[in-house]
């Protein structure tokens with residue numbers, strides 16, 4: 832059985848911050864955060880570092896993506912998110928624990944099913 836987070840996926844940053852101390856890895860152990868000198872943020876120790884997933888769009892190896900104006904973008908470019916997730920999947924397939932996934936949301940009512 833796949834281990835998922837013990838709480839529903841957060842919808843806001845505040846919910847995420849509240850959930851963070853209770854989040855677990857794919858072996859069901861509490862996650863640990865540590866300051867990372869490479870990307871200069873605190874992140875989960877089981878996670879790949881942002882610097883390991885350079886952005887295919889803006890080329891950033893920092894914890895934030897960059898706008899063409901060289902200001903930090905509010906979120907990662909989509910291609911980088913995909914690269915980071917691929918890196919997590921690869922590590923997991925190599926037997927390294929990763930951040931457990933969020934439980935699947937309740938499926939929406941299926942309006943297309945014939946009655």
Ligand SMILES: [Zn+2]
Pocket residue numbers: 867868869870871872874879880881882
């Ligand atoms: Zn890092």
Ligand SMILES: [Zn+2]
Pocket residue numbers: 886887888889890891896897907908911
């Ligand atoms: Zn980027």
